[in-house]
Amino acid sequence: MEIIIKNSPEEASVLAARVIAKLVREKPNAVLGLATGSTPVRLYQELIRMHKEDGLSFREVRCFNLDEYVALPETHEQSYHYFMQQQLFAHIDVQAKNTLVPDGMAKDIPAHCADFEEQIKACGGIDIQVLGIGSDGHIAFNEPSSSFASRTRIKTLTEQTIEDNARFFEGDETQVPTHCITMGIGTIMEAKMNILLAFGEGKAEAIRETCEGPVSAMVPASILQHHQVAKIFLDDGASSKLKLKDYYEWVYKGKPEWQQDQ
Ligand code: F6R
Numbered sequence: 001m002e003i004i005i006k007n008s009p010e011e012a013s014v015l016a017a018r019v020i021a022k023l024v025r026e027k028p029n030a031v032l033g034l035a036t037g038s039t040p041v042r043l044y045q046e047l048i049r050m051h052k053e054d055g056l057s058f059r060e061v062r063c064f065n066l067d068e069y070v071a072l073p074e075t076h077e078q079s080y081h082y083f084m085q086q087q088l089f090a091h092i093d094v095q096a097k098n099t100l101v102p103d104g105m106a107k108d109i110p111a112h113c114a115d116f117e118e119q120i121k122a123c124g125g126i127d128i129q130v131l132g133i134g135s136d137g138h139i140a141f142n143e144p145s146s147s148f149a150s151r152t153r154i155k156t157l158t159e160q161t162i163e164d165n166a167r168f169f170e171g172d173e174t175q176v177p178t179h180c181i182t183m184g185i186g187t188i189m190e191a192k193m194n195i196l197l198a199f200g201e202g203k204a205e206a207i208r209e210t211c212e213g214p215v216s217a218m219v220p221a222s223i224l225q226h227h228q229v230a231k232i233f234l235d236d237g238a239s240s241k242l243k244l245k246d247y248y249e250w251v252y253k254g255k256p257e258w259q260q261d262q
Helices: 009-026 041-054 080-087 109-122 159-168 185-189 201-212 220-226 245-253
Strands: 002-005 031-034 062-065 067-069 128-131 153-156 179-182 193-198 230-234
Touching: 002 009, 002 245, 009 041, 009 128, 009 193, 009 230, 062 080, 062 109, 067 080, 109 153, 109 179, 185 220, 193 201, 193 220, 201 220, 201 230, 220 230
Parallel strands: 002 230, 031 062, 031 128, 128 193, 193 230
Antiparallel strands: 067 179, 153 179
């Protein structure tokens, strides 16, 4: 795990965007795994800026999203389809046929999930997977106790996640869907690189457990300790409970310049 701590979410997001941009420049048909929620918004804004101002093209890039709510139509403002259009896809030159968000309206959910996995494989696997983290340690919607071997499937959200996400549904928990389709932890672990972003003190405990606690299905993100290339981008708040915070900052300061966006 490489833990990168910056003063602000903006600074951390710009750095994470540079890692993605480097890959896309080197491999124009890169395969990206994308997340939704409040955390990656600044990262997407920086990718949009790079597209508009620096000519970064996503024309051949393939995108797979981590998750989607079950029974929320694509047109619903809180669906992850809608989010991706608003926050990224509509502002870059990615082709619609190359963007795949799980279909929460699928009639046959197991068949849809199996097909989703097949499509990732057919593209040669995910090069970089972007992740946020839930305050309960979830990645994608793999809630505590999810199997580390899990694949794309239907999951039930925890009460904690429903409470956390109610802010997107006018604060009304009863409007938050109870089920979702999510990439599995096994799927995420097959990405060649994982980039996890976490901002704010509300994520500090989950980040402490993820980076410095035991690897446990009770903290799904902690499996990233076993991933070969996992980069954790944090701001001051999210890093505030790390025991070795000074060490991580020291390591980053000593990083040779050529390694900065790798
Ligand atoms: C969303 C996703 C979730 C979120 C997590 C944090 O695609 O995979 O795991 O990343 O719930 O959400 P925010 O960023 O809103 O705090």
